[in-house]
Amino acid sequence: MTELPRLEVSNLTRSFGGRVVVNDVSLTVMPGQVTCLLGPSGCGKSTTLRLIAGVDRPDAGEVRMDGALMAGGSTMVPPEARGTGLIFQDFALFPHLSVSDNVAFGLKGTRTEKRLRVHELLEKVGLARYVDTFPHELSGGEQQRVALARALAPRPKIMLMDEPFSGLDNRLRDGIRDETLAILKEEGTAVLLVTHEPEEAMRMADEIALMRGGRIVQRGAPYNIYNAPADREAAAFFSDINVIEGTVQGALTQTAFGQFLTPGYADGAEVEIVIRPQHLSIDFYRDGQAPAPTPEHGVWAPATVSRARFVGTESIVDFVMEDASTLKATIPNVFLPRPGTTLWIAIRRDRCFVFPAGGKSAQG
Numbered sequence: 001m002t003e004l005p006r007l008e009v010s011n012l013t014r015s016f017g018g019r020v021v022v023n024d025v026s027l028t029v030m031p032g033q034v035t036c037l038l039g040p041s042g043c044g045k046s047t048t049l050r051l052i053a054g055v056d057r058p059d060a061g062e063v064r065m066d067g068a069l070m071a072g073g074s075t076m077v078p079p080e081a082r083g084t085g086l087i088f089q090d091f092a093l094f095p096h097l098s099v100s101d102n103v104a105f106g107l108k109g110t111r112t113e114k115r116l117r118v119h120e121l122l123e124k125v126g127l128a129r130y131v132d133t134f135p136h137e138l139s140g141g142e143q144q145r146v147a148l149a150r151a152l153a154p155r156p157k158i159m160l161m162d163e164p165f166s167g168l169d170n171r172l173r174d175g176i177r178d179e180t181l182a183i184l185k186e187e188g189t190a191v192l193l194v195t196h197e198p199e200e201a202m203r204m205a206d207e208i209a210l211m212r213g214g215r216i217v218q219r220g221a222p223y224n225i226y227n228a229p230a231d232r233e234a235a236a237f238f239s240d241i242n243v244i245e246g247t248v249q250g251a252l253t254q255t256a257f258g259q260f261l262t263p264g265y266a267d268g269a270e271v272e273i274v275i276r277p278q279h280l281s282i283d284f285y286r287d288g289q290a291p292a293p294t295p296e297h298g299v300w301a302p303a304t305v306s307r308a309r310f311v312g313t314e315s316i317v318d319f320v321m322e323d324a325s326t327l328k329a330t331i332p333n334v335f336l337p338r339p340g341t342t343l344w345i346a347i348r349r350d351r352c353f354v355f356p357a358g359g360k361s362a363q364g
């Protein structure tokens, strides 16, 4: 028997004042899975989350949890009856309640049952000694953990999280992110996490749903989204990119790095060959003799260094090509050639993405 998605969102749409903010959004989250809704500010992530939580009503589309309709048509199950936990950026703890009362807030059952569950959760988040403490006496990281304990206390089937870590400083964030993920996995909760940070999504997600302008433009495992982006913007969302422009002739595109196969494009079509800076290779310019072309790298092209910087674990080197176009390479460790130096560069053929000029995917 195939497992039902814990959360299934189909064709969700919501407009404000005639502007479509969430446009035909579909996604699923399986039990125990973390899906990240990733996209730039204003793309409609929070609105999508609010529609799923039930604090806002969709204009069209459906929200199902374990197959049961929560929103759609004339159905609108209220938020408290949906079995979802919510964690937002401002943890919104009740300031006048102690840590244990905050965690116990949404719990049903006898006093003893509640006390046991609160204790269990505070143990889990490492805050058992703070039962009688008030939120303002805790650090930001500790408050976030109380918020997590509170959201987990009623055993929600689905946890909806909106930028839950962005209020924390960098030092704290990685640790709390990993702890939170471990606890959610242990509880088997399905998680939908909203973030605008690709690194956070790559770190947390089993699946990423990449959102732009109210639409999901791509869904997949982090590795697949990174290595097979749907279009130029999707590629650029995860790292700097280089764009080499060309024109198709006879299903081939001529570049400084040799010919590229560009089947499926008509003669005269403008294409963009996109490559991430870490997939450029560099060789020294021994007497102007180019390294031999290889199937992996194609043809090497001469390039002049315009700038080189060391940024911690890698160096970023900017190049100007013979046709005055520019490229950027990242090299592990310290590599700081002087501006004006000529080097050979090549691009990893298997790491190039070809898109039609203008940013749309070949299929789209």
Ligand SMILES: Nc1ncnc2c1ncn2[C@@H]1O[C@H](COP(=O)(O)OP(=O)(O)OP(=O)(O)O)[C@@H](O)[C@H]1O
Residues within 6 Å of the ligand: 016, 017, 021, 039, 040, 041, 042, 043, 044, 045, 046, 047, 048, 196
């Ligand atoms: N209740 C509302 N009334 C009118 N416009 C709204 C309402 N809620 C959201 N919007 C608009 O919808 C768009 C998407 O907002 P939303 O908060 O969903 O984006 P987001 O991707 O979560 O962005 P951010 O990461 O900045 O929170 C924004 O332009 C916002 O101004």
